[in-house]
Amino acid sequence: DAKTTQPPSMDCAEGRAANLPCNHSTISGNEYVYWYRQIHSQGPQYIIHGLKNNETNEMASLIITEDRKSSTLILPHATLRDTAVYYCIVRTGNQFYFGTGTSLTVIP
């Protein structure tokens, strides 16, 4: 099973782009990369996902390297409400394997 590695914590200035890295060097060809975030003790919230191509939605952009061994979640204009723990997840079939995530703090 592919696992992910993320830095435990990051800071970002309000209004700036937040770039959250993730390594998934053992990912298989059919495994998707998902990003979720968790604010305080709420349930995880879906952000974005992708397989090979870069993806963008109203919340964020996902950049996946060509070899698929790493990816970056980009929050283009971070706000204080984006302070949360961000999880990079590799999906195998129907199962998600969560790591410990990156605690992002957006600083005023």
Place this chain on the structure above:
Amino acid sequence: DAEITQSPRHKITETGRQVTLACHQTWNHNNMFWYRQDLGHGLRLIHYSYGVQDTNKGEVSDGYSVSRSNTEDLPLTLESAASSQTSVYFCASRGTTDTQYFGPGTRLTVL
């Protein structure tokens, strides 16, 4: 609006008691999941179900059971609660798209 709910939101019980945590979703999703979250471990999969009468063990299934008698509900039962099962429990569901939707969580304390 369709949603996923969990009850109770908070529960305190004693060691050895049987406890059941409820999860109900109104999306008519076939796939449902139970996770527990502890400090330093992220979320870990306990059990999951791909449809009515289907249940499967996850990464940390010992001491837990689930049943799926209808599409909407996947109750999680702790047969004999232990202090090691003190945790926050999240239920999730997934339909035909790739996204899992999570409930608000149940905080369980076993004394």
